[in-house]
Amino acid sequence: MLKGSCLCGDVTFTVTGTPHDPAACHCSQCRKMSGHIWAAAIVAEDEIEIAGPVRWYHASEKARRGFCPRCGSSLFWQGIGSGNMDFALGAVDGPTGMHLARHIFVESKGDYYDIPASEPQQEEE
Structure with a gap:
């Protein structure tokens, strides 16, 4: 089980399933969102518990990005209808x-x- 949070601690998450496919994305959206590259792993949508006031930004018709509205930490990426959730590896505690x-x-x-x-x-992916 992995636990993580944003910089201010308002948003927390617990990965209850087994994450897979840890990858670094270099696309222009991820670079703008993170300030460099986006490093994340994938877990089934029902195997991650998210608590706190996540703000979702629909970056395209295909995906949305979740971040903390207080500190701005980029935490999640989700392909619309995929059934999966990507979570930021840098936000994992430990x-x-x-x-x-x-x-x-x-x-x-x-x-x-x-x-x-x-x-x-x-x-490309």
């Missing part, structure tokens, strides 16, 4: 026990950093 499995949307990455060639990369 060790995650995971390692990034891949980098996605690498064609959109910023020019100010490099991704090691040894790490799995995909142009």
